[in-house]
Amino acid sequence: MIAFFYQYKFLIVPFLLWFGIQTFKVLYEFFKEGKWNLKRFMGAGGMPSSHSAVVVSLATLIGKYIGIDSPVFALSAVFAFITMYDAAGVRRAVGKQAHILNKVVKEYKDMTPGEYLQEKTGHTPVQVAAGALIGLITGLIV
Numbered sequence: 209m210i211a212f213f214y215q216y217k218f219l220i221v222p223f224l225l226w227f228g229i230q231t232f233k234v235l236y237e238f239f240k241e242g243k244w245n246l247k248r249f250m251g252a253g254g255m256p257s258s259h260s261a262v263v264v265s266l267a268t269l270i271g272k273y274i275g276i277d278s279p280v281f282a283l284s285a286v287f288a289f290i291t292m293y294d295a296a297g298v299r300r301a302v303g304k305q306a307h308i309l310n311k312v313v314k315e316y317k318d319m320t321p322g323e324y325l326q327e328k329t330g331h332t333p334v335q336v337a338a339g340a341l342i343g344l345i346t347g348l349i350v
Contacts, residue, residue, distance in 0.1 A: 222262040229258040257331040260339030263288035268347025296336045
């Protein structure tokens with residue numbers, strides 16, 4: 209089992225990290241709101257950014273085991289920065305726009321909850337940084 213984990217650590221560690229962070233988000237919302245929202249498990253947004261944690265953990269593992277001078281590390285680092293930029297920039301802007309559009313549409317038409325645009329799509333810079341830090345620490349520990 210240890211040999212299997214070691215051989216596939218580049219897939220297993222990021223996946224387990226994503227699973228752990230998404231589980232944390234579900235539990236956090238349960239304790240905060242007092243009700244289960246299992247949609248949060250597959251949903252984007254919130255603290256910390258699982259996207260950032262996953263890509264940074266992968267880049268860290270690659271840098272640690274393959275080398276920071278390798279082309280695959282460069283690829284993973286660029287991929288991580290693009291993902292984090294997207295999470296804090298583009299997807300956050302989309303979430304803000306969805307919030308405004310939902311307000312406008314609500315004034316003119318009765319809509320069911322399933323018809324509203326998803327507002328939690330992006331992350332604040334702090335959420336991205338927290339996810340990146342978790343990913344870095346995880347990648348260094350493994």
